[in-house]
Amino acid sequence: xxxxxxxxxxxxxxxxxxxxxxxxxxxxxxxxxxxxxxxxxxxxxxxxxxxxxxxxxxxxxxxxxxxxxxxxxxxxxxxxxxxxxxxxxxxxxxxxxxxxxxxxxxxxxxxxxxxxxxxxxxxxx
Numbered sequence: 205x206x207x208x209x210x211x212x213x214x215x216x217x218x219x220x221x222x223x224x225x226x227x228x229x230x231x232x233x234x235x236x237x238x239x240x241x242x243x244x245x246x247x248x249x250x251x252x253x254x255x256x257x258x259x260x261x262x263x264x265x266x267x268x269x270x271x272x273x274x275x276x277x278x279x280x281x282x283x284x285x286x287x288x289x290x291x292x293x294x295x296x297x298x299x300x301x302x303x304x305x306x307x308x309x310x311x312x313x314x315x316x317x318x319x320x321x322x323x324x325x326x327x328x329x
Contacts, residue, residue, distance in 0.1 A: 209263070212255050212256050212259055215252055216256050219249040219252055220233040220249060223246060223249055224244070225241055237253060
C-alpha cells in the first residue's frame with residue numbers, strides 16, 4: 205500500500221519539472237506547490253497535486269483500510285483518454301454497477317405501474 209501513490213507522485217514531479225514555475229522562473233518545485241505560486245501552475249499540475257493529496261489521505265483513511273486506494277491510471281487521465289473507467293471487481297463482477305442504462309432518446313415512455321393497474325381494472329369492468 206505505501207507504493208499505491210507512486211504513479212501519481214511521479215506524474216506530479218514530471219509536471220512540476222516541465223512547468224514555467226520551475227523552468228523559466230527558477231523556483232523550487234516545493235515552492236511552486238505553495239499558495240502564492242500554485243495559481244501560476246498549469247491546471248494539469250494542480251489536478252495532480254489534488255489527486256496526490258487525496259491518495260495520501262486515502263492511505264490513512266480507516267474506511268479504505270481493507271480495500272486500499274483505487275488504482276490510478278495516470279497516463280489515461282493525463283491524456284484525456286479515460287473514457288472507460290476501470291471499476292473494482294467483486295467476485296468477477298463490477299462492484300458498482302451502472303445505475304442508469306444508455307438510451308438513444310427515442311425510447312417510448314414507460315407507463316407507471318399505477319396506470320397499468322388502472323387499465324387492467326377498467327378492462328375487467
